[in-house]
Each structure stands twice: as structure tokens, then as C-alpha cells.
Amino acid sequence: MPLLEVKNLQVRVEEREILHGLSLTVNKGEVHAIMGPNGSGKSTLSHVIAGKPGYEVTGGEILFNGEDLLEMSPDARAAKGVFLAFQYPVEIPGVATMTFLRTALNAQRKARGEGEYSTPDFLKKVREVAARLNIPQEMLRRGVNVGFSGGEKKRNEVLQMALFEPSLCILDEMDSGLDIDALRVAADGVNALRSPDRAMVVITHYQRLLNYIVPDFVHVMSKGRVVKSGGKELALELEASGYAQFEDAA
């Protein structure tokens, strides 16, 4: 059974249809890149999979391990193993990062019928992961993402990914706002999480990110559909020829 199956998905925002019958199949262990010009519907796809309010699904379905994902609340999806790394992680003043991480991890475990982590076990785990991602302890005491640089915010997303151990990671424009050094650190963190039990969907406008996170499959989106799929070499083709050919085709 595929981990994720998006079948003929049609999505509206207010009165406008953004996705016009999108299909995508992702198996465990695979890394898929979704590329496409601005406005092609890449971020909409990631939001609909994570369950963000404001999108109306008018047709098609999304199955996750064979279950109907669209019937689940965003928190139920997270507990099942769906993780969206945000393009713009929000700042939450007054909620300490440690408190947030602990509340989220225990909420997911509780939803799965697992016991809560004890404080020492939790602290040990966070410290290990944070050290690996070069995140100072001081950052964990601050409010969630408050005063973090762009690179720190993205590393905090990767930290959560490592901590929550989801089976599907969707990385929405992970490279936006990052310089090359920050990108490398974040990408190394993501690569460390590649595993035969986990799939990743990397959404990006630019080929650059795919030099660091090398995909197994590349899909090109245009005007709300996947218009071409191929191997990693497709990304290099796009780098040379641009998206214009697909915009005409769609």
C-alpha cells in the first residue's frame, strides 16, 4: 500500500479552483520533489494535506496508509505521522519552545495511545537532536521562533521533524529566505532523517535545494496539475529551460 495517494484532487479557495485534478503517489522511503512556477498550486497541495482551514476540496481524495486523510482534523493527521515544515514558521510569543515541543509530542503520543514522555527522557531527546542540528539550548528557552533568524526558524522545523518522527514530511519552500550556509545545515538535518520507513515531499521553486536534498522523483506542477514526472535529472532540465514550456502545455 502506498504511504500517500492523492487522487484527482480538486480544490477551491473561495470561488477560485486552484487544483484541477491532481494525482500523486508516494511510497515509504521515497523522496519526491514538486517543482513549479509561482501560483501553480504547490503550497495549496501541502496545506490541504496538512489540513489547513480555508480550502474547499470539491473532488478527489487523499489516502494516507489507506485511510481518508480529508476526514481527519489537522491534529489527528499529525498524530498519524503527517508533518508539514512551514514555508514561514510562525512566531508564538509567550510560549517557550521547550513547552511547545513537549506539549506537541505528548499530544501526538496520547492520540496514538502511547504514554507521555517523562521529563528526563524528553529533555535528553531534545538535547541530542538540538546538538545535532547546531541549535543552542538558549534558543529552546525563548518563545517559539521569537527573534529567530530565517535559518534558525527552518532548523527549528527540522528539530520538530526529528523529534516527532513522522512517516511523511512535506517541506514547503524550505529554501526560501535562506543563504547557502543556512540551507546546507537545514538540508543536512533533513538528509539525516531519510529512512526506508519515511517519505518526503520537497516543494521548491528552485533546483538549488535539490542539490542538497537529492530526490528520487521530480514532478512539475503547472496551473493546478502535475504536468510532467521523471527522475532527478528532470530538475536539471528545468534549471536549463525554465517553466515556460509547461505553462503553455497546461
Add this chain to the structure above:
Amino acid sequence: MNVALAKTETGHALSDAFAVARDRLPGAGKVAEARQQAFEAYERVGLPHRRIEDWKYTDLRALMREVLPLAAPPDAAALKRAAAALKLHAIAGVRRLVLVDGVFAPGLSEAGNLEKGLGIRTLRDVLGAGDARLQAQLLGPENTDSMVALNSAMMTDGIVIEVADGAALTQPLHIIHIASGGTPAAMFTRSLFVLGNAASATLVESYIAAEGAKVYQVHDSLIVSIGDSARLDHVRLIEDGREAFNISSSQVTLGAKAHFNTFGLTSGSSVSRYQATMAFDGEGSRVETNGVNLLNGRQHADTTLFLDHAVPNCSSREIFRAVVDDRGHSVFQGRIIVRPDAQKTDAKMMTRALLLSDEAEADNKPELEIFADDVTCGHGATTGALDESLLFYLRARGLSEKEAQALLIQAFVGEAIESIASDSLRELAISAAQRWLAARG
């Protein structure tokens, strides 16, 4: 509205009640005279209504309709119910002073073995024994506000605390008002706290209901005098029953180089009003007065603060947060007056309201009157809903809707709670907020 008619309606029922109650009210001579005058002052206005500017958001004539008869003194059964309620709200390490249905309950209190420099008496005792100095302080409040006047007329009991010059009390004092749950009734209490020069103390006030206590009215007042270089840390927690009324007033006077850190949290009662006047009487003093309203259902809670900068070189800080769900209604009125001589005053006030439903309401009324020219004053007020993007972020990380809201609400009220100077008092406020959040489910 026919004001004259409404006044007669409410006034008559109560003047009978006053006549009936008078024999039970402590104090003769001057005290009895003062009661009579206060009652007449109350009768002239009756319950405050929306045409009285100070009460325009809290129309007691519409909300309360009538003042209930004076509560009977607690019997053995009432004291037993109060003792059970007390167990659930006991705080470790404090000296408990308990008022049940408005009457001091020695059996539930710890009024003996006092620290050096601490004196504790009851209002009944002080008004009865003819202690002229304390009586003058207790009868100090003017009859300009009709609810203060009513309290002056009807005050039945309360705690009179004196801390000697230089005494630093290590044990916090905890005044607990318990409604025992007999027949619907009103309780009228007044307490006095006299803190000597260079003394320091911690005061907690709680308002709770015993099981089965439904409709009742708390009419309380607190008079505080803080000496030169003295410091008082103060927390009030209104956790009255959901059909109760709590109308409380306080008058605080600070000497020179004095410090008052006060915080109020209202999560209980159906209708509540806390009106506090804090007046600077000596230079170099500071007040931090902060609070939180946590409301749902049809609760109405009004916090009305008046900072009187009468002398130079004093500072005040007000941070207020309201979280309002369902059809709740929160009111914050903050008035700061800087009198002509009060140069170098530094006064700031910030109030924010978080509305969790479309029908929730929050009224913020900041009022600055500045008559001196060399001062730093500022105020701000905002009202808004929970940020949807923050909610989605938290939910995408596995928090349920209620859990996500709870985390953001805690963060929202956090700034006001963080301003509580004492660690143990801060913990009390956090627990009270968490009880409210837990009750939301």
C-alpha cells in the same frame, strides 16, 4: 428609564432590610451614626445604573436588580460545608483568616500564635470596642459611590490587620471569603490592613463557594494603608460560584518610598465588579497593579482602577488582560490622574482583550487626566481574536483545538501574571488560570 421610580423600588425593600439588620451590625454611637448617614447616601442613588458614568458598562440595576437580605450567621452545618470547601482551596504555608457568610470563623482560622509585630482583630471587635484610631480608618471611605456607601452601612465583619513598623512578615496572610450555601443572601464585609513604616507583608484574598452555594452576593471592601518604605504584595482570586455577585472596593494609600504589587484574577461569579483607588501620599513610591479576567457563559466582570498621582516622583504600571468566551462581558476602566504638583510622574497602562467567540464583548476605557507638565504617561488598548495562523501551526503539530487555544491563552495572560513579584503568588495565579482552562474541557 424612570430613575426616581426605580430608586424607590430598590430602596424600599432594602430600607426594611437595613432596619431589620441594624441590631446585628456592630458599633454604637458614632459608628451607628455613620452607618445611618451611609445608608441614606445609598438610598439617594440606589443601585448604580448605566447613567452613572463610572458604572456605565456595569448596570447593577439591570444585572443585580435587588440587594438580598443580610445572610444569617453561619450555623454548625454551614461551617461544616465551608470547611469542606476550604480543604479544596487550601494554600500551604499561609495564615488562614476565614469569613463564612460574611462572619469571621475562628474555628477555621489561624488567628493565634502571631509573629512579632503582627496584630489581628475582627471588624466586629474593633467597631464594638471603641478603638477610635482604627474606627476612623474603617469609616474613612466617603459615601460618593453608592455601593461603597451601602457597604459602610451594612458592614458586618471583616479582618483588621496591623503590622508594626519594621516588621517583615514571613508568612503570607490569606483572607478567604466562603459562601456556605444557605438561602440566597448578601454578605457585607470590610477589612483593614495597616502596614507600618519599613514593614513588609503578603496578602492573598480568595472568594469561593461551598458546594451547593448558588445565588449569593458578596459586598466587600478593603482599606489599606502602606507606610513609608513599606512593601505589600497582594493577590485577589475571584472564584465565586457561577450565580454569585461580587461587588468589591478597595482604597489603598501609599506613604513615601513605598511599594504595592497587586494582581487580581476573576474567573468566577456571574457578575463582579472590583473598584480600586490607589493614592500616592508620599514621594518615590511605586504601584504595579495587574489583572486577568477569564470569562465564559454569560459572565460579566468589571475591573475599575483609579491611580491618584497626587505627589511627585511616583510610578505606576497597569497591565490587564481579558479572555472572553461565549457571551461573556469584560470591562476594564483605568483612570490615572496626575495632579498639578505631581511632577516626574511615570504612569503606564496597557490593556488587551482576547475574544474567543463572536458574541463575547470587552470594553476598555483608559482615562488619563494630566495636570503636571513634566511627566511620562502612556496607555494602550487592543481587542482581538486568536490568531488563526498560530492555531493552525499548533494543530499541525498535534495539539487539539482546545489544547492549542489553551496554550495561546496562557501566553496571552502570561504577561500580566509574570508581573507578580512573588514566586508563590505567581504560582497561585497560574493554578487559578489553569483551573479555568481545564474547566473549558
